[in-house]
Amino acid sequence: MKTLVVLLDGVGDLVSDELGEKTPLEYAYTPNLDRIASLGETGMMVPYHLGIPVGTDFAHYLLLGYPEEKFPGRSIIEALAHGVPLNKNHIYMVTSWASVIKTEDYEIQTRYLMDLPKEDSLELSMTIPASFNSSQFNWQFTTDGHGLLEIAGENLSTEISDPDAIYPLGCVLQSEPYNTQDHRAKTTSDLINSFMKEMYHRLKDHPINIKRKKQGMEPANFLLPKWAGKPGRLPSFHEENGMRGEIIGASTSIRGIAQLFKMRYTPYQYFEEGVKKALSSPYEYIHLHTKDTDQAGHTKDPFAKVKVLEKIDPLLAPILDYALNEDILLIVTGDHTTPSIGPMIHSGDPVPIAFLGKHLRTDDVRCFNERSCAKGSIRMTGKDFIPIILNFHSKSLFHHFRVGGRKSKYLPDKFNKL
Ligand SMILES: [Zn+2]
Incomplete structure (x- = not known):
């Protein structure tokens, strides 16, 4: 077959x-x-x-x-693709180094900076707090202007909306509980919103960004997250x-x-x-x-x-x-x-x-x-x-036939004999 x-x-x-x-x-x-x-x-x-x-x-x-x-979420697939070790109790988000202009909003100029060298990406990542609002953060570089943010903490949820809408809406969106009234989603979206503001504060005058601006390049002054996910079995x-x-x-x-x-x-x-x-x-x-x-x-x-x-x-x-x-x-x-x-x-x-x-x-x-x-x-x-x-391939299991203790699409080749 x-x-x-x-x-x-x-x-x-x-x-x-x-x-x-x-x-x-x-x-x-x-x-x-x-x-x-x-x-x-x-x-x-x-x-x-x-x-x-x-x-x-x-x-x-x-x-x-x-x-x-x-479905565990795209961030988990990204993590696996890049060999990032996963912890089943933590949340993972894909992040991009973005360029924003701060007005009343955080206006997105570029969603992810393709011209940001890996070493600058790593250098900027040193500004990410290991601990923030009772949660722990760990970031790993993946590719180009992207990385993976691991978040550990109490009462966290993946049921949150994406600050990075991908669609050209012009600004960073607030993270909100997504389709749920669960208080953990509110805790997590509040955490992400505060974290993004803190990161902007830490990045806006970073020496790398001062240098980029002098060279006529856009500053990498925002860490834009999306696709909260959690590994499952x-x-x-x-x-x-x-x-x-x-x-x-x-x-x-x-x-x-x-x-x-x-x-x-x-x-x-x-x-x-x-x-x-x-x-x-x-x-x-x-x-x-x-x-x-x-x-x-x-x-x-x-x-x-x-x-x-x-x-x-x-x-x-x-x-x-x-x-x-x-x-x-x-x-x-x-x-x-x-x-x-x-x-x-x-x-x-x-x-x-x-x-x-x-x-x-x-x-x-x-x-x-x-x-x-x-x-x-x-x-x-x-x-x-x-x-x-x-x-x-004549391998389908007849619907409603219960062979073994687990619902299966196919006739299992291993089974428990009486
Ligand atoms: Zn496509």
Whole structure:
């Protein structure tokens, strides 16, 4: 039993004037993707709910078979991606060194300073108080202008809103209890609000910022936090889904996702190398991921996405050959839609999906794109992904059958005998 997934991050898109009312997938010359669609069973997948945009982390969390209510938060995935040790009783937030102008508000000039060298980042971090308002703070550098803030204390909660809205709202937002009346959320948001003000006070005249201003650069005078999260215990991918899984990827967030589910993570430098690694993988579930499609969408140039798709497509030829000659299930899809037009970062549209394997109900779809696959036979959400794979391999457990003391999607190979 083997499943090979080609995950084109953010591959879904919208039609644009530039491409003559086509989506990048419709416009691009992609004979291999089209062949997979024409030989396989196709359809559309709603990553979460129709109309609700999701990020790669949450979309993958659902795709890989985990319940939404146990999602630990993006900060935990970031921490795992960067090898930050986690304490189950502490709260973690992703932070960025930002530049603000203090008026009545803290007006954001730059959300994160890409030009801040790591050594300056570390130097500025020395101003973070180890102890503040009865809580302990510890900060670690992760990448570029970003870091991870660990907070330890009594009565803390992750149910708080983000001071960094990401959307260009122009100013730092107040942290507030999020969807809860819990007093711990109020305690935590008050703590974060006081901490941000204290940090501004400590950073505004820091020698690094005086130097940056003299050099005509923006001062790194604000530590902007978001995505409060707490590590929880999640079963491994193997335990949850009954398959030994490997993720082959080239981005830090995907490495964090592999760590979260205790899957093997194999990095690649070039996609061709990733394809080779996927073809020789001994794992039962192989997830070959590329971020290039998503990044091309973020440029807001539909032609950039077309170019990336046309670069990836020929590299999929050996995967198609392999799927036609071996008894495996090949799946090609995306985790969400990254529109290459309009203001949305990601959008809540469904993505095309194609399954290629023995005994599937092949449909009449001939091309791998949003509108062709919409004529295919499958309608599914991200949560259906693992059950469909287990079903294909005849590993699904009949609903309502209680085998062993824990609800399972698959027939467990270990059980207690009387
Ligand atoms: Zn994206």
